[in-house]
Amino acid sequence: MTNAAVIDGQQPSLRTHVHDAVPAGAVHAKGQQHPIKLYLVVWGWLFVLSTCSYLVDYFGLHGYLRWSLILLFMVLKAGLIVAVFMHMAWERLALAYAILLPPVLVLVFVAIMVFESEYTHLIRVLFFTSPT
Amino acid sequence: MAETALTNPGESPARAAGWQGIAADWSSDQRAFKNVSWGKAMMWIFLLSDTFIFSCFLLSYMTARMSTTVPWPNPSQVFALEIAGHHIPLILIAIMTFILISSSGTMAMAVNFGYRRDRAKTAALMLVTAAFGATFVGMQAFEWTKLIMEGVRPWENPWGAAQFGSSFFMITGFHGTHVTIGVIFLIAIARKVWRGDFDVERRGFFTSRKGHYEIVEITGLYWHFVDLVWVFIFAFFYLW
Numbered sequence: 626m627t628n629a630a631v632i633d634g635q636q637p638s639l640r641t642h643v644h645d646a647v648p649a650g651a652v653h654a655k656g657q658q659h660p661i662k663l664y665l666v667v668w669g670w671l672f673v674l675s676t677c678s679y680l681v682d683y684f685g686l687h688g689y690l691r692w693s694l695i696l697l698f699m700v701l702k703a704g705l706i707v708a709v710f711m712h713m714a715w716e717r718l719a720l721a722y723a724i725l726l727p728p729v730l731v732l733v734f735v736a737i738m739v740f741e742s743e744y745t746h747l748i749r750v751l752f753f754t755s756p757t
Numbered sequence: 758m759a760e761t762a763l764t765n766p767g768e769s770p771a772r773a774a775g776w777q778g779i780a781a782d783w784s785s786d787q788r789a790f791k792n793v794s795w796g797k798a799m800m801w802i803f804l805l806s807d808t809f810i811f812s813c814f815l816l817s818y819m820t821a822r823m824s825t826t827v828p829w830p831n832p833s834q835v836f837a838l839e840i841a842g843h844h845i846p847l848i849l850i851a852i853m854t855f856i857l858i859s860s861s862g863t864m865a866m867a868v869n870f871g872y873r874r875d876r877a878k879t880a881a882l883m884l885v886t887a888a889f890g891a892t893f894v895g896m897q898a899f900e901w902t903k904l905i906m907e908g909v910r911p912w913e914n915p916w917g918a919a920q921f922g923s924s925f926f927m928i929t930g931f932h933g934t935h936v937t938i939g940v941i942f943l944i945a946i947a948r949k950v951w952r953g954d955f956d957v958e959r960r961g962f963f964t965s966r967k968g969h970y971e972i973v974e975i976t977g978l979y980w981h982f983v984d985l986v987w988v989f990i991f992a993f994f995y996l997w
Contacts, residue, residue, distance in 0.1 A: 657868065657869075657974060658869070658872055658873075661866055661869060664862060664865040664866055664869065665862070667862075667865075668858070668859070668861075668862035668865075671858045671861070671862075672855065672858060675851070675854050675855060675858060675991075678991070678992065678996060679847065679851045679854070681996065682833050682846060682847050682995075682996050683846060683847075685833075691996075692997070695992050695996045695997065696992070698992070699988055699989065699991075699992035702988045703985055703988050703989070706861065706981055706984060706985050706988070707981075707985065709865075710861055710865045710977075710981045710984075711977075711978055711981045711982075711985075712974070716793065717772075717782070717790065717791060717792060717793065718775075718778055718779055719778070719779050719782035719783060719789055719790060719791070720789075720798065720801065722779055723789070723790075723801075724801050724802075724805050727805060727809075728805070728812070731808075731809070731812045731816075734812070734816060735816060735819070738816050738819060738820045739823065741820065741824075742819070742820045742823035742824035743823065743824075745820075745824035746823060746826065749824065749825075749826045750826055753826070754826055
């Protein structure tokens with residue numbers, strides 16, 4: 626069983642799934658083996674979270690409440706997809722960190738562009754808005 | 758050293774916990790991704806590069822929206838539909854979101870049945886996934902048509918900041934292209950699964966390599982990524 630070594634030392638809840646899926650003495654299984662129920666549960670959660678983020682718009686919430694709820698539901702959905710559907714939760718850490726850490730650097734880029742656009746906005750307001 | 762350099766995928770040697778394990782995997786002349794085949798590792802690395810592409814699109818959208826002095830069109834109203842006399846905000850986008858999530862669910866199950874060597878169920882679930890994807894692209898074509906009829910262009914629109922059109926067409930267009938490529942990829946692999954290529958290890962037409970059911974998981978990685986990107990587009994472009 627390939628995953629047993631990978632799971633060792635990680636979340637105990639994940640370990641039980643792997644052992645459920647491949648009972649001892651079963652046909653030699655290769656690759657990711659998890660019970661179908663796990664996927665259905667995640668599918669259900671993704672529906673719930675999407676409905677929640679749609680309701681944020683439907684009820685017209687605004688300001689910091691709206692933005693924080695949108696970000697919260699977005700991060701939860703992305704986490705579920707990457708961890709379970711893309712099996713990142715069961716991959717070796719060397720791969721998980723190699724793939725998941727670099728996108729974090731995009732946040733630096735975000736910070737740079739926030740400064741840049743604030744500056745551009747200021748200049749536009751100061752010099753390019755017609756005084757009507 | 759010699760035995761670690763020749764590690765086969767499928768056997769993962771024990772490792773130390775946390776950062777020590779990562780350093781040990783990456784160091785000293787050996788393959789870093791021990792139990793991950795080159796195909797899967799390369800798909801992940803491609804997806805990482807694609808992440809940066811979509812990040813740049815969303816960042817340029819953010820910059821345009823933050824720096825303009827003209828009000829940004831309200832996406833909640835722009836993407837509203839009249840259904841049976843009711844005016845429902847953003848409903849088309851919500852339906853598209855549910856369709857794409859459902860396609861991810863069927864894809865995840867296809868991967869599972871692939872590793873169980875259930876070739877009929879795997880191929881059927883992949884085709885269902887492809888059908889969901891094609892539906893999504895169809896709804897996007899409808900959305901584009903509606904907006905173009907209402908006068909949205911990359912350089913102007915009737916409701917506010919001109920950059921709305923260029924951001925919209927760029928981001929959703931690139932995402933729709935990814936979905937379309939994914940549908941083609943899914944159908945191609947589903948055909949091979951259906952034909953039993955991976956049971957008899959038939960050699961590929963182009964690469965002459967033996968195929969394995971792992972390609973279903975690799976296809977799945979691409980497909981889930983397309984869904985993942987939509988999560989971010991939905992949050993930042995349609996809901997923000």
